[in-house]
Amino acid sequence: MKPCIALTKGRLEKQFLEFFKSLNYDIEPLVNKGRKLRVETDEFQFIFAKGPDVTTYVEHGIADLGIVGGDILAEFQPDVYDLLPLPFGQCRMAVATEKGKVWPEQKKKIASKYTGITKEHFRNKGESIDIIKLEGSVELAPILGLADGIVDIVETGTTLKENGLVIQEEFFSFSARCIANRSSLKIKRAELAPIIQSFQKKEELI
Numbered sequence: 160m161k162p163c164i165a166l167t168k169g170r171l172e173k174q175f176l177e178f179f180k181s182l183n184y185d186i187e188p189l190v191n192k193g194r195k196l197r198v199e200t201d202e203f204q205f206i207f208a209k210g211p212d213v214t215t216y217v218e219h220g221i222a223d224l225g226i227v228g229g230d231i232l233a234e235f236q237p238d239v240y241d242l243l244p245l246p247f248g249q250c251r252m253a254v255a256t257e258k259g260k261v262w263p264e265q266k267k268k269i270a271s272k273y274t275g276i277t278k279e280h281f282r283n284k285g286e287s288i289d290i291i292k293l294e295g296s297v298e299l300a301p302i303l304g305l306a307d308g309i310v311d312i313v314e315t316g317t318t319l320k321e322n323g324l325v326i327q328e329e330f331f332s333f334s335a336r337c338i339a340n341r342s343s344l345k346i347k348r349a350e351l352a353p354i355i356q357s358f359q360k361k362e363e364l365i
């Protein structure tokens with residue numbers, strides 16, 4: 160059976176395909192997949208899923224390898240082998256507030272999609288907070304008075320800026336990562352080694 164690679168759909172998918180092409184792999188079947196969520200190339204099977212589900216497919220051994228953001232690994236802490244960083248998807252995790260905002264005396268209200276990362280960050284600082292879980296567009300929360308601040312991904316800073324928010328603190332930098340199923344690494348070592356090595360070589364050049 161061809162090795163199976165789970166890819167995070169959307170942003171990381173696009174960046175992964177460019178990276179994969181730069182390693183001289185044929186990406187044509189992947190680019191022209193339409194709405195298919197499963198694609199086979201000469202060498203691999205690919206599945207396309209949301210980041211947290213990529214870790215689930217890898218954890219359960221359905222996929223041998225996965226391409227996922229470091230944010231997802233930190234948030235969900237799946238039982239997978241975290242093989243290596245990849246040279247794309249570079250972002251930071253930050254606490255942001257409205258410009259000029261003074262934190263309240265009482266518990267801060269923090270909105271985030273990343274409740275695990277947020278709790279751990281403030282626990283490490285010895286602060287107790289109230290977390291409001293949102294699924295996206297979290298920059299809205301302080302503007303609309305739902306929260307005092309947010310914890311979210313920052314790449315260029317444009318979303319924060321255009322919504323009148325400023326970074327208070329950046330506390331975690333990450334990129335996309337290649338993860339592996341623990342037993343696949345032993346059982347399919349021969350098939351997986353060349354692709355892992357090609358990822359590693361490219362990473363060393365950058």
Ligand SMILES: Nc1ncnc2c1ncn2[C@@H]1O[C@H](COP(=O)(O)OP(=O)(O)OP(=O)(O)O)[C@@H](O)[C@H]1O
Pocket residue numbers: 167168169170171209210227228229230231248249250295312313314315334335
């Ligand atoms: N602004 C960004 N720049 C670069 N990488 C990002 C950015 N936002 C997220 N990422 C990375 O890409 C991964 C996928 O994010 P993406 O926004 O494509 O999907 P999502 O979080 O599931 O959101 P959506 O529901 O809008 O598809 C994240 O886990 C993170 O690692």
Ligand SMILES: O=P(O)(O)OC[C@H]1O[C@H](OP(=O)(O)OP(=O)(O)O)[C@H](O)[C@@H]1O
Pocket residue numbers: 294295296297298311312313314315316317318319
């Ligand atoms: O610093 P920037 O380059 O502006 O990028 C950061 C934005 O990108 C992500 O949002 P995304 O576009 O994935 O939408 P979402 O809010 O629905 O998650 C993230 O949650 C920020 O909102």
